[in-house]
Amino acid sequence: MPPRPRRPRPLSVVGTSPPRLEGAAKVAGTARYVDDLEFPGLLLGRTIRSTVPRGELLGWSMGRRPRGLHVVSAADIPGRNAIALLEPDQPCLVRREIRHAAEPVLLLAHEDRDALASVAVELRERPRKAQLDVRASRSFCKEILIEKGNLSRGFARADRIVEGEYTTGHQEQLYVETQGVIAVPEKDGVTIYGSLQCPYYVQKALVELLSLPPERVRIIQVETGGGFGGKEEYPSMIAGHAALLALKSGRPVKLVYDRSEDMLATTKRHPSIVRHKTGVRRDGSLTAMQIDVLLDAGAYVTLSPVVLSRGVLHAAGPYRCEDVQILGRAAMTNTPPNGAFRGFGAPQTQFAVEVHMERIAEALGIDPLELRRRNALRPGDTTATGQRLGADCSALPCLESAVRRSRFVARRRAIEKHNAKARVSGGPLRGIGLALFFHGSGFTGAGEVKLASRAALELTPTGARILVASTEIGQGTRTILSQIVAEELGWPLSRIEVADPDTREVPDSGPTVASRTCMIVGEILRRCAQSLKRALGRMTPRQYLAKNGPLVVTEQYDRPKSMHWDDVHYRGDAYGAYGYGCDVIELEIDPVTAEVRPAEVTAVQDIGRAIHPVLAAGQIEGGTAQGIAFALAEEVVMRDGRMANAQLTNYAVPTPLDTPPMQVEILEFPYGHGPFGAKGVGEMPIDGPSPAVVNALRHAGLDIRDIPAVPERIAGLVDSMRGAAT
Amino acid sequence: MKLRINGTTFRVEAHPLERLLDVLRIQCKLTGTKEGCGEGECGACTVLLDGEPVNACLVPVAHAEGRSITTIEGLGGTEGSHPLQRSFVEQGAAQCGFCTPGMLISASVIPAGARREEIRCALAGNLCRCTGYSAVYRAVELARAKRARRRAR
Ligand code: FES
Ligand code: FES
Numbered sequence: 001m002p003p004r005p006r007r008p009r010p011l012s013v014v015g016t017s018p019p020r021l022e023g024a025a026k027v028a029g030t031a032r033y034v035d036d037l038e039f040p041g042l043l044l045g046r047t048i049r050s051t052v053p054r055g056e057l058l059g060w061s062m063g064r065r066p067r068g069l070h071v072v073s074a075a076d077i078p079g080r081n082a083i084a085l086l087e088p089d090q091p092c093l094v095r096r097e098i099r100h101a102a103e104p105v106l107l108l109a110h111e112d113r114d115a116l117a118s119v120a121v122e123l124r125e126r127p128r129k130a131q132l133d134v135r136a137s138r139s140f141c142k143e144i145l146i147e148k149g150n151l152s153r154g155f156a157r158a159d160r161i162v163e164g165e166y167t168t169g170h171q172e173q174l175y176v177e178t179q180g181v182i183a184v185p186e187k188d189g190v191t192i193y194g195s196l197q198c199p200y201y202v203q204k205a206l207v208e209l210l211s212l213p214p215e216r217v218r219i220i221q222v223e224t225g226g227g228f229g230g231k232e233e234y235p236s237m238i239a240g241h242a243a244l245l246a247l248k249s250g251r252p253v254k255l256v257y258d259r260s261e262d263m264l265a266t267t268k269r270h271p272s273i274v275r276h277k278t279g280v281r282r283d284g285s286l287t288a289m290q291i292d293v294l295l296d297a298g299a300y301v302t303l304s305p306v307v308l309s310r311g312v313l314h315a316a317g318p319y320r321c322e323d324v325q326i327l328g329r330a331a332m333t334n335t336p337p338n339g340a341f342r343g344f345g346a347p348q349t350q351f352a353v354e355v356h357m358e359r360i361a362e363a364l365g366i367d368p369l370e371l372r373r374r375n376a377l378r379p380g381d382t383t384a385t386g387q388r389l390g391a392d393c394s395a396l397p398c399l400e401s402a403v404r405r406s407r408f409v410a411r412r413r414a415i416e417k418h419n420a421k422a423r424v425s426g427g428p429l430r431g432i433g434l435a436l437f438f439h440g441s442g443f444t445g446a447g448e449v450k451l452a453s454r455a456a457l458e459l460t461p462t463g464a465r466i467l468v469a470s471t472e473i474g475q476g477t478r479t480i481l482s483q484i485v486a487e488e489l490g491w492p493l494s495r496i497e498v499a500d501p502d503t504r505e506v507p508d509s510g511p512t513v514a515s516r517t518c519m520i521v522g523e524i525l526r527r528c529a530q531s532l533k534r535a536l537g538r539m540t541p542r543q544y545l546a547k548n549g550p551l552v553v554t555e556q557y558d559r560p561k562s563m564h565w566d567d568v569h570y571r572g573d574a575y576g577a578y579g580y581g582c583d584v585i586e587l588e589i590d591p592v593t594a595e596v597r598p599a600e601v602t603a604v605q606d607i608g609r610a611i612h613p614v615l616a617a618g619q620i621e622g623g624t625a626q627g628i629a630f631a632l633a634e635e636v637v638m639r640d641g642r643m644a645n646a647q648l649t650n651y652a653v654p655t656p657l658d659t660p661p662m663q664v665e666i667l668e669f670p671y672g673h674g675p676f677g678a679k680g681v682g683e684m685p686i687d688g689p690s691p692a693v694v695n696a697l698r699h700a701g702l703d704i705r706d707i708p709a710v711p712e713r714i715a716g717l718v719d720s721m722r723g724a725a726t
Numbered sequence: 727m728k729l730r731i732n733g734t735t736f737r738v739e740a741h742p743l744e745r746l747l748d749v750l751r752i753q754c755k756l757t758g759t760k761e762g763c764g765e766g767e768c769g770a771c772t773v774l775l776d777g778e779p780v781n782a783c784l785v786p787v788a789h790a791e792g793r794s795i796t797t798i799e800g801l802g803g804t805e806g807s808h809p810l811q812r813s814f815v816e817q818g819a820a821q822c823g824f825c826t827p828g829m830l831i832s833a834s835v836i837p838a839g840a841r842r843e844e845i846r847c848a849l850a851g852n853l854c855r856c857t858g859y860s861a862v863y864r865a866v867e868l869a870r871a872k873r874a875r876r877r878a879r
Binding site: 017019020022023024025026027028029030031032033035036173174175176177178223224225226227228258259473474475476614615617618621622623624625626647648649653654655656657659661662664 | 756759760764767768770798799801802803804806811812815817818821823825845851852853855856857858861862
């Protein structure tokens with residue numbers, strides 16, 4: 001669909017980078033996060049968890065109980081013992097069946113931290129045989145098939161067939177602020193203050209759990225120290241726990257996890273196994289793509305069906321091919337449930353396709369850059385679901401710009417010369433790799449229609465107040481939404497306020513996920529601003545209020561007329577818009593320690609329109625760092641269904657020393673239905689780095705198909721390469 | 727026990743082995759200092775002890791007695807008026823802001839004129855999951871450059 005032509009008008013607020021609205025509080029240390037809040041009579045909570053990955057809970061016993069200890073078990077749940085999300089399969093507290101280690105069983109609360117810690121609880125568990133191998137699991141919570149054209153016709157037209165299997169591991173979100181909430185009992189319900197992304201998800205879960213009407217379950221998001229998807233669904237669990245304790249004790253209860261509990265118990269990125277079988281012609285054009293995606297869902301459904309959906313919708317990468325079949329399955333295992341993490345399935349599948357593209361080039365003996373040029377999606381092409389792309393399809397411009405900026409061709413030649421010498425001298429090897437990728441913004445076509453998000457603007461004497469449930473978790477929600485509204489109204493930014501996300505005050509604008517806040521909620525707000533402007537006419541806000549009284553305008557998501565999506569057959573316009581990106585990464589491999597050091601990173605990304613260029617670049621830089629670490633460092637070691645390295649001491653998130661300088665370039669191919677042309681930006685940056693890193697390792701001579709490629713793995717390959725060279 | 731924090735004396739009652747972090751946050755109500763791991767890995771709890779950055783989660787409170795403690799609240803007041811604080815906002819070096827107090831405290835002792843590599847080393851103990859550090863380096867360099875320019879005048 002071609003972007004709707006807009007009257008080009010100079011923008012005065014959008015496209016500038018004012019200080020983020022809560023920035024001063026954050027740097028002064030006065031921003032209040034959940035653990036900073038105080039309530040009279042506050043109790044502290046603690047969670048007792050299963051120790052076996054599968055079995056039955058036969059009972060429990062408790063040593064000496066300090067006075068004033070409150071205990072909650074499954075029997076205390078007034079409503080349904082389930083965390084309402086997609087499926088009601090996950091209990092809030094184990095009743096009898098245990099499906100994974102670290103599953104919550106009992107809750108304790110006490111006002112004294114030491115007394116609480118001293119309570120000894122013994123669970124009587126009867127272990128049963130656990131399914132820990134995703135390949136062996138026959139229990140699928142979701143299967144999706146995408147078919148385009150005719151696969152056998154495509155293979156028949158091929159000169160070569162290239163096959164490969166690629167795997168990725170768990171990844172921990174590792175927001176620096178751990179999960180935490182405070183539940184305050186009210187006369188007729190409960191209020192939750194929490195570090196969370198989606199207030200209305202928490203409300204929906206607590207309504208069912210506590211059997212209360214929604215208006216008596218009030219959810220307030222407080223300043224949140226990072227989320228990256230990790231605070232999408234899990235806060236419903238921890239808020240449920242705190243609420244049960246608060247209702248039983250009649251006092252406010254704070255539950256804040258320590259780092260180790262957070263890593264053991266909360267969701268992670270789904271491990272994946274992706275197999276490709278591709279037909280190619282001698283000139284490099286793709287004739288057939290057969291892709292099989294398997295995700296490890298863990299023990300409960302949580303969001304896995306939707307993660308799988310985004311995974312398969314990105315599995316073919318930003319490439320044109322007429323005959324495609326993609327089969328996706330999410331399998332259940334007895335490991336803690338996996339869930340949302342920035343990218344949401346797309347980083348896994350695009351890792352596979354981009355490494356596979358490199359191997360195809362190798363098999364054909366052609367330049368991987370040329371292979372991508374030949375096959376990259378162009379305006380007018382169709383995706384695997386048959387979505388026809390508009391003029392904002394920018395895969396090629398992203399590729400060309402990244403190649404130019406990084407001086408890819410010249411650097412590649414120089415590195416090859418360098419490596420020829422290094423192989424003899426035993427010095428450090430270098431490699432350069434690139435990855436081309438895309439990312440759909442917002443929920444899928446049907447998803448946004450179902451959500452029917454709403455946003456509102458309230459007239460104030462001096463300007464307007466934004467009412468949305470979209471949360472600020474570091475990405476800049478407050479600031480960019482204010483910019484959009486200010487721009488549309490033609491007012492300075494200082495006249496716009498933002499209400500706290502509080503379910504009593506703000507309408508349900510859907511979850512803060514899926515790179516949808518700017519593009520979807522931002523556009524609804526822009527329309528609110530339009531209506532507000534119309535209502536005001538020539539009056540100032542003060543005049544209007546004096547004459548007519550209060551004014552709140554509310555708008556709802558409006559599906560672009562040309563957009564059609566068939567959720568049953570997975571055909572049509574999967575997403576309103578796609579962003580595109582190309583990363584080039586150059587790295588050095590220490591031949592002794594097998595340490596891989598990223599040296600240069602170039603990230604070029606088309607996000608439609610940068611509402612706030614500094615914040616947008618921040619999303620790209622931060623996401624890129626996470627993506628590099630996903631490929632090289634962040635290894636979740638699972639032993640008997642339990643994370644064995646649930647500590648920051650041995651789970652390696654990138655430090656300043658591991659993070660190279662980055663060159664970021666933002667391209668703007670506007671999307672007609674996004675505010676001022678904006679598409680999403682939050683997730684896409686994490687799609688590209690892992691294949692770019694692995695392709696750079698391949699360029700250095702290391703054949704990697706499984707990540708994380710931690711030094712132990714690299715060491716083996718370096719040794720065998722040296723063996724071959726001598 | 728008496729603690730000298732940001733130039734003010736606080737009288738606290740604490741077991742000598744209690745973590746300085748808890749005493750600061752709970753008794754002194756200085757909640758700007760954050761806890762990200764409790765094991766000395768993330769640096770969110772960084773404060774200055776006699777001008778040296780330390781992890782307040784690893785320091786027993788008795789160890790801080792009689793020494794000068796600086797927390798984020800003492801860096802540029804409630805306005806956040808220290809040049810580093812301003813440039814952190816300007817450059818987008820504070821996203822979620824949770825690592826920010828510790829990051830700023832570590833950055834505050836980086837000498838003017840420090841090169842990129844030195845800045846990276848000085849901040850090596852401070853994890854930030856949001857920014858990928860690029861904006862942090864820019865902010866530190868900018869604040870340092872501004873200070874140097876002011877001095878030169
Ligand atoms: S909380 Fe002290 S280093 Fe992490
Ligand atoms: S700004 Fe979020 S961890 Fe640094």
